[in-house]
Amino acid sequence: MYYLICKSLHIIGVVSWFAGLFYLVRLFVYYRESLDRREEERSILTVQLSEMINRLFRIITTPAMILTVIAGSIMLILQPVLLQAPWMHAKLGLVLILLIYHYYCYRIIKTIEKRGVLWKSFQFRLFNEIATLLLVAIVFLVVMKNAFNALYGILGFFLFGVIIFIAAKMYKKRRESKINQN
Incomplete structure (x- = not known):
């Protein structure tokens, strides 16, 4: 019973x-895109987005x-x-990477608080896909467990990452062409 509750x-x-x-x-x-706006918009947006970022991280995430x-x-x-199952070792390794990702988000928040953002919005969009890749890998690993073939899993993981990267590049190109048309 306690196990199922947990x-x-x-x-x-x-x-x-x-x-x-x-x-x-x-x-x-x-937040990054708000930095490219006119001063009056930028000053309102950056304050609001910074507050939303902090609340989301502290209260939910x-x-x-x-x-x-x-x-x-x-x-x-x-x-x-x-803990004797190999799939659990792999899962715990992926969770460790996710914890590092979480900490890195914290570091980005601290940079934003100092009013500095080094990344472009597209880089943040790609950074967001790391969490997507980790989610997919962890779910497949947990569901498939011992039926999970490590070689196919790793190949599928990287293939999925490449597909996401290509899709992000195509989206960026399409978005830039729409901006240039206007």
């Missing part, structure tokens, strides 16, 4: 954590990450046999 909380945490990360990086894109990690850890304590 599993439910873990799933709720994962969904909320990813939703927060996806929206957070989208807000980074909007980070608590969801904590819930995910705590519930997942309790699940491993309640079922330590899971």
Whole structure:
């Protein structure tokens, strides 16, 4: 019973954590694009977006990450046999990368607070796809478990990444051509 409660909380945490990360990086894109606006618009937008970014990170994204990690850890304590499964090692490795991604988002927020953004909006859009790749990899790994062929999984993961990158480039090109037409 306790395991299933933790599993439910873990799933709720994962969904909320990813939703927060996806929206957070989208807000980074909007913040960066607001810097290219006229002064009166820029001053209003940057303040509002900065506040939204901070609230999202503090109130939703980070608590969801904590819930995910705590519930997942309790699940491993309640079922330590899971730590013997190779798929679980891979999952924990991907979760570690996701935690690093989360921390890097925190560093970006600190840069924004200092009124500095080094990236272009397209770079933020690509950065957002890292979370997408991690989500896809983790879900397939958890669902497929031991049926998951590591070689095909890695190839599929990279192929999916290439497809996302190409789609992002095509979107950027189309967007720039629309801007140039106007």
